[in-house]
Amino acid sequence: MRLSHYFLPTLKENPKEAQIASHLYMLRAGMIRQSSAGIYSWLPLGFKVLKKIEQIVREEMDRAGCQELLMPTIQPAELWQESDRYDDYGKEMLRITDRHDRNMLFGPTNEEMITDIVRGSIRSYKDLPKNLYHQQWKFRDEVRPRFGIMRGREFLMKDAYSFDIDAEGAKRSYNKMFVAYLRTFARMGLKAIPMAADTGPIGGDLSHEFMVLAETGESEVFCHKDILEFDIPDESTDYQADLQPLVDKWTELYAVTDEKADQAEHAKLGDDLVTARGIEVGHIFYFGDKYSKAMGATVVGPEGKDILIEMGSYGIGVSRLVGAIIEASHDDDGIIWPEAVAPFKVGIINLRAGDDACDAACEDAYAKLQDAGVEVLYDDRDERGGAKFANMDLIGLPWQMVIGPRGLKDGKIEIKNRASGEKAELSIEDALSKLIG
RNA sequence: CGGAGCGUGGCGCAGUCUGGUAGCGCACUUCGCUGGGGGUGAAGGGGUCGUAGGUUCGAAUCCUAUCGCUCCGACCA
Incomplete structure (x- = not known):
């Protein structure tokens, strides 16, 4: 699912009625x-x-x-x-x-x-x-x-x-x-x-x-x-x-x-x-x-x-x-969703939507994950990184795949585990096999 | 069901006491700069102030009624 098409009305501020x-x-x-x-x-x-x-x-x-x-x-x-x-x-x-x-x-x-x-x-x-x-x-x-x-x-x-x-x-x-x-x-x-x-x-x-x-x-x-x-x-x-x-x-x-x-x-x-x-x-x-x-x-x-x-x-x-x-x-x-009930297993964050290399890498990862039957939410919006990170953390998908120009220069992307907070810089292939496997 | 409180753009709030034709932040639209943890500048759009009556030259503001919602307590997947 592409976030740009998804109905996901998130709120930045806390509604006053929520106590827990x-x-x-x-x-x-x-x-x-x-x-x-x-x-x-x-x-x-x-x-x-x-x-x-x-x-x-x-x-x-x-x-x-x-x-x-x-x-x-x-x-x-x-x-x-x-x-x-x-x-x-x-x-x-x-x-x-x-x-x-x-x-x-x-x-x-x-x-x-x-x-x-x-x-x-x-x-x-x-x-x-x-x-x-x-x-x-x-x-x-x-x-x-x-x-x-x-x-x-x-x-x-x-x-x-x-x-x-x-x-x-x-x-x-x-x-x-x-x-x-x-x-x-x-x-x-x-x-x-x-x-x-x-x-x-x-x-x-x-x-x-x-x-x-x-x-x-x-x-x-x-x-x-x-x-x-x-x-x-x-x-x-x-x-x-x-x-x-x-x-x-x-x-x-x-x-x-x-x-x-x-x-x-x-x-x-x-x-x-x-x-x-x-x-x-x-x-x-x-x-x-x-x-x-x-x-x-x-x-x-x-x-x-x-x-x-x-x-x-x-x-x-x-x-x-x-x-x-x-x-x-x-x-x-x-x-922090346990994987068994998570709405999507993986969230892809495109840190530079509109950049050819980033778009291509994201599209590739998105397609491969979907083909492998992995439920994935792709944040393809033209937003700043910070906003995307905060949003992805909020909705709590188990894995985040962060793709940006900085890492891509070396052929690397980052995957982050939402529960442990652990991050790893991997090649796209390694990241995919880890998430698909 | 007892007690307390709140209803003002999508969200959070100010304005109400002391009536004078509605404002702020976020979000949204357009454009620019920016671009790895909710950035920034400019220009915009959006509200019959919960509803109904009343008082008044004039009501978000005062009065009455009514509806809704929230919180605290007693009850329940």
């Missing part, structure tokens, strides 16, 4: 634009990142055996009346009336809707287990939206729902999601720690929030320091195998959010205790037959009797992750 790094940089880097309180448009650069995150989530969900579908944003009130949540949800639920005076709502989540789909289509225990998910926009009419897309009213969420014939099956489904989440966040360059969360009326230990540690996190979290060093399960993880030992390893050490904090445990841990702030990027939950019971979702069991389906739900804040990644990875100059 992710909000500030998303606005300044031209990733998002506010429409109204807690509601944003995603501009090309931000949208690209959002799609990358969505794709990683998709790959890891599919790998764990889930199936993607897509449910509507607008739901009928009747479904929510069945589960009694129509009244319980309160003002956070955006209620809408259609032209026939039917009560509708913009979905804040989809337990009722998925339960409705499954109860109408699955009759036998032989059809279970199933895990269905979608990545769809949700709306929660937050009293006080803030921090940009981190706490918006409209947000993109991946929500998966598991269906099993008994609690043991549900636990297996839960464990798969647990492991899939570890992998998903790690692939985005994040360290997300699973922490014991409130389970509500169900009880037990089957609810975890995945927290990214960051200074600007909204809640205080506590964990054993060793958990920060755990290895992430690799690609070859067999989701059909017994994952319990793996989950046990991750859950036996102390790791909790503030509402579950235990002072006695803190005293016992001493220097091993890590106290930090966390951003909730995922939440997995087993809730048994709460919805299947209320909505009559049953299958015929092996003995020919109806049994209630055991369910769990598993959320990932896809749009929030964009902010969380920036919170975890930025400096005073701007964003």
Whole structure:
């Protein structure tokens, strides 16, 4: 992509409403634009990142055996009346009336809707287990939206729902999601720690929030320091195998959010205790037959009797992750994208647009990178070097390829790694092979 | 939902107290110099001052209402 053609409205000055790094940089880097309180448009650069995150989530969900579908944003009130949540949800639920005076709502989540789909289509225990998910926009009419897309009213969420014939099956489904989440966040360059969360009326230990540690996190979290060093399960993880030992390893050490904090445990841990702030990027939950019971979702069991389906739900804040990644990875100059989610891998800076040698070298590098399938943003504008450097640092592409007359005299260009700041003077060929390889 | 504050070109702000026909910086357009970390000179374009009523000869400025947005606290992917 040529920057001269790209819609990238960056800002030199700080918008006054931005209080935290992710909000500030998303606005300044031209990733998002506010429409109204807690509601944003995603501009090309931000949208690209959002799609990358969505794709990683998709790959890891599919790998764990889930199936993607897509449910509507607008739901009928009747479904929510069945589960009694129509009244319980309160003002956070955006209620809408259609032209026939039917009560509708913009979905804040989809337990009722998925339960409705499954109860109408699955009759036998032989059809279970199933895990269905979608990545769809949700709306929660937050009293006080803030921090940009981190706490918006409209947000993109991946929500998966598991269906099993008994609690043991549900636990297996839960464990798969647990492991899939570890992998998903790690692939985005994040360290997300699973922490014991409130389970509500169900009880037990089957609810975890995945927290990214960051200074600007909204809640205080506590964990054993060793958990920060755990290895992430690799690609070859067999989701059909017994994952319990793996989950046990991750859950036996102390790791909790503030509402579950235990002072006695803190005293016992001493220097091993890590106290930090966390951003909730995922939440997995087993809730048994709460919805299947209320909505009559049953299958015929092996003995020919109806049994209630055991369910769990598993959320990932896809749009929030964009902010969380920036919170975890930025400096005073701007964003530092982990390669897996970067909108482009390489940014080419032409230091003297209009100079024949510079233009030719840039065009050549641009074409070769593109041919090799590398996503590249070419700053071909007639701007001063300083402005281009500042802009490129701001949008945070992992690699910068700096091509100017000074180096070109000796057949050299510079590549800079945004994360480490390391610069190297190389021949164009060497630079290309390094970036393509 | 309680508390505080702000709405003036795309962005950041001054002007409001003390009414007199709108200004600054950045950005933008054209031209020149410049050219490896947001350079510089000249010339330009762009705003019914959130909206609606009222007071006044005259309202960005005073009064009333209303809408929007932000921040602090209680709640949440």
